[in-house]
Amino acid sequence: MVLSVRVRDLVMRYLRYGLHEGICVTIDALGKVNTAPMGVEVIDRGPDADIIIRPYPETRTSMNLRQVPEFTLNFTHDPVLFFNSMFRKQALTLVSSRYVRPPRLGGCIDLVLECSVRAQYRDVEGRDLIIGTIKGAYECMGSKIAYSRGASAVIEALVYLTKLMALATSMSCKERAEYLRRIDEECSLAIRVSRVSNSELRHICSAILRLAKSYACSSNKGVGEWVSSATRSL
Numbered sequence: 001m002v003l004s005v006r007v008r009d010l011v012m013r014y015l016r017y018g019l020h021e022g023i024c025v026t027i028d029a030l031g032k033v034n035t036a037p038m039g040v041e042v043i044d045r046g047p048d049a050d051i052i053i054r055p056y057p058e059t060r061t062s063m064n065l066r067q068v069p070e071f072t073l074n075f076t077h078d079p080v081l082f083f084n085s086m087f088r089k090q091a092l093t094l095v096s097s098r099y100v101r102p103p104r105l106g107g108c109i110d111l112v113l114e115c116s117v118r119a120q121y122r123d124v125e126g127r128d129l130i131i132g133t134i135k136g137a138y139e140c141m142g143s144k145i146a147y148s149r150g151a152s153a154v155i156e157a158l159v160y161l162t163k164l165m166a167l168a169t170s171m172s173c174k175e176r177a178e179y180l181r182r183i184d185e186e187c188s189l190a191i192r193v194s195r196v197s198n199s200e201l202r203h204i205c206s207a208i209l210r211l212a213k214s215y216a217c218s219s220n221k222g223v224g225e226w227v228s229s230a231t232r233s234l
């Protein structure tokens with residue numbers, strides 16, 4: 001499908017780096033909505049652009065896309081929305097989409113892509129490779145917060161946390177401790193660089209650390225020793 005010049009310009013302006021993080025919204029055959037952060041690759045094909053996402057096959061996103069091959073991608077750099085899309089789904093606002101059945105997210109979203117699945121493969125790493133066609137793209141209210149190292153650090157901590165949660169049973173205690181250390185590092189950076197008054201960010205960091213600790217081995221002596229002073233008080 002050839003995109004209109006306006007839609008193509010909008011997509012390439014926002015997603016010009018080719019690799020971005022977004023929040024993917026899908027529905028199952030009964031219409032039940034699922035939200036999950038996903039890495040998004042954009043391939044510029046001249047008048048057109050391909051959208052690629054790679055959900056692990058056991059994720060709800062992957063299963064939903066087999067039932068209803070449509071999705072929306074919601075781009076923001078607000079870590080609260082990333083956190084909510086995984087752990088506080090009831091706090092999200094869902095808004096009807098224009099071209100596809102799954103809804104989009106309301107609130108502080110910069111750009112929405114409404115997509116349909118053109119092809120679905122399994123790649124060599126066992127991940128699904130989903131190629132999407134853009135049905136519609138438009139700007140929304142936009143992030144309330146400016147881009148910051150603190151916000152990026154929280155999103156990075158969430159990436160480590162999701163890996164720890166998905167792979168904990170196949171990881172050694174040492175590997176789990178390493179993930180916990182990285183999460184602690186990202187959260188402590190977030191706390192250091194954000195304003196002390198940002199209580200929501202502190203609350204989210206505290207929840208991320210609590211969850212991460214629950215996946216670390218209880219036999220891990222010394223976890224408390226290196227948990228940084230910035231996050232120890234959370």
Ligand SMILES: Cc1cc2nc3c(=O)[nH]c(=O)nc-3n(C[C@H](O)[C@H](O)[C@H](O)COP(=O)(O)O)c2cc1C
Nearest residue numbers: 021036037038039054055056059060061158159162
């Ligand atoms: C920023 C970010 C990017 C992510 N990208 C992916 C991805 O590309 N593929 C994937 O399978 N999981 C990715 N994850 C992890 C999933 O969002 C997470 O496992 C989620 O729980 C899957 O949800 P679902 O089972 O509801 O689909 C990412 C997480 C974050 C925080």
